Amino acid sequence: MNSKTKFAIIGLGARGYGLLEMAYLEHPDALFVAVCDIYEDRVKDAADLIEKAGFDRPYETTNYKDIISMEDIEAVVICTSWDNHIDMSIEFMRAGKYVACEVGGAHSIRECWKLVEAYEETKVPIMMLENCVYGRDEMMLMNMLEKGVLGKVVHCSGTYAHDLRDEIAFGKEKRHYRLENYIHRNTENYPTHELGPIAKLLNINRGNRLISLTCVASKSVGLREYVNENKNDDERLMNINFNQGDITNTLIKCANGETILLTLDTTLPRYYSRGLTVHASKALYTEDNHSIFIEGEHSQKDHFKWKEYWGNVTDYYEEYDHHMWKEYLQKGVKKGHDGMDYLVFDEFVKAVRAGSEVPIDVYDMATWMSITALADASISNGGQPVYIPDFTNGKWINRK
Numbered sequence: 001m002n003s004k005t006k007f008a009i010i011g012l013g014a015r016g017y018g019l020l021e022m023a024y025l026e027h028p029d030a031l032f033v034a035v036c037d038i039y040e041d042r043v044k045d046a047a048d049l050i051e052k053a054g055f056d057r058p059y060e061t062t063n064y065k066d067i068i069s070m071e072d073i074e075a076v077v078i079c080t081s082w083d084n085h086i087d088m089s090i091e092f093m094r095a096g097k098y099v100a101c102e103v104g105g106a107h108s109i110r111e112c113w114k115l116v117e118a119y120e121e122t123k124v125p126i127m128m129l130e131n132c133v134y135g136r137d138e139m140m141l142m143n144m145l146e147k148g149v150l151g152k153v154v155h156c157s158g159t160y161a162h163d164l165r166d167e168i169a170f171g172k173e174k175r176h177y178r179l180e181n182y183i184h185r186n187t188e189n190y191p192t193h194e195l196g197p198i199a200k201l202l203n204i205n206r207g208n209r210l211i212s213l214t215c216v217a218s219k220s221v222g223l224r225e226y227v228n229e230n231k232n233d234d235e236r237l238m239n240i241n242f243n244q245g246d247i248t249n250t251l252i253k254c255a256n257g258e259t260i261l262l263t264l265d266t267t268l269p270r271y272y273s274r275g276l277t278v279h280a281s282k283a284l285y286t287e288d289n290h291s292i293f294i295e296g297e298h299s300q301k302d303h304f305k306w307k308e309y310w311g312n313v314t315d316y317y318e319e320y321d322h323h324m325w326k327e328y329l330q331k332g333v334k335k336g337h338d339g340m341d342y343l344v345f346d347e348f349v350k351a352v353r354a355g356s357e358v359p360i361d362v363y364d365m366a367t368w369m370s371i372t373a374l375a376d377a378s379i380s381n382g383g384q385p386v387y388i389p390d391f392t393n394g395k396w397i398n399r400k
């Protein structure tokens with residue numbers, strides 16, 4: 001196939017516009033022929049961007065349903081707010097278009113099942129654009145695990161640690177969706193940046209699965225103080241209680257015995273981190289000090305002077321970088337979250353062009369998104385354990 005594949009992008013806020021600008025317009029096989037947002041100015045800005053990059057001006061619309069009937073469009077990228085990802089995805093799948101959907105969590109288990117059912121009825125693939133699965137370290141760890149360097153993985157943890165107080169509190173001015181979520185909900189609202197790579201390491205939905213979780217949320221202080229100090233002229237926010245706890249901890253148990261701890265930490269002062277740790281029978285990886293401790297290479301007597309190893313992950317790149325990253329480094333890493341944004345999109349483009357399945361598929365998407373709805377239920381019941389549905393209906397046992 002020589003001609004470029006025609007795409008539409010829906011949702012042109014910070015993420016959608018940023019993806020076009022930093023990564024997607026550079027893709028040699030993708031052409032963005034339609035752009036959509038409910039805000040006209042965002043549609044125009046994106047169309048201008050595409051034109052300035054040297055392409056034909058795309059079709060512009062504020063109604064995504066216009067794109068459903070555009071027959072020449074083979075695939076859509078959905079970068080809208082969390083509330084409409086699933087319904088919109090299903091509409092496009094039913095119209096026969098491959099869907100790539102940005103990350104977020106589900107409101108209910110029913111909508112996750114609807115997504116799975118739409119795929120099983122149409123066989124049109126949907127891929128969650130979980131860029132963090134394609135991080136350099138995350139992929140190197142996959143490679144090290146396959147080569148036996150880590151031994152067996154026993155426990156992993158991850159954090160979505162990102163001070164979002166400004167984005168949330170100024171949500172009205174920024175026309176951003178997070179504010180209403182933090183006012184009304186109390187849950188692990190953003191599980192997939194951590195869970196995605198961990199699920200890949202643990203072969204979730206491919207010989208292993210998530211079986212139960214318990215989630216506890218702390219009290220909510222960060223946003224209240226931030227509004228008092230930075231936005232005390234906002235009468236609505238000054239008189240509102242934020243339901244979202246500052247820290248939520250979600251502990252998940254897997255069918256093959258591993259445990260996973262996910263922490264959401266978005267409303268207190270802190271540095272950005274996804275806080276990945278991998279505890280395995282032969283090694284420990286810790287993102288926050290960027291270190292790997294490998295049995296045999298690091299001795300028992302180093303236990304109390306491990307600061308000497310902080311930052312040593314880079315020593316392992318040459319030997320253990322994933323082949324995908326080796327090629328990417330040679331070709332030149334693109335902008336956007338240290339290159340991950342382009343890599344995940346590239347995987348999607350390849351699948352669309354080959355007419356094949358996608359690497360982060362509907363079962364992964366439903367499972368990962370379901371954590372938000374289930375954590376909500378667990379928090380509401382005082383941290384009670386909640387069963388995680390098997391969205392594969394038993395296929396996980398033999399899926400590769």
Ligand SMILES: NC(=O)c1ccc[n+]([C@@H]2O[C@H](COP(=O)([O-])OP(=O)(O)OC[C@H]3O[C@@H](n4cnc5c(N)ncnc54)[C@H](O)[C@@H]3O)[C@@H](O)[C@H]2O)c1
Nearest residue numbers: 011012013014015016037038079080081102103104176177
């Ligand atoms: N993978 C990552 O690293 C990453 C980073 C940032 C954001 N995101 C995800 O990207 C998505 C968007 O985030 P954002 O920060 O750009 O939010 P945003 O609020 O800035 O943008 C969302 C856009 O979607 C538009 N929209 C909402 N409903 C629509 C509809 N029915 N039709 C057309 N347009 C609609 C809104 O008008 C808005 O412009 C979220 O799912 C978020 O979680 C992912």
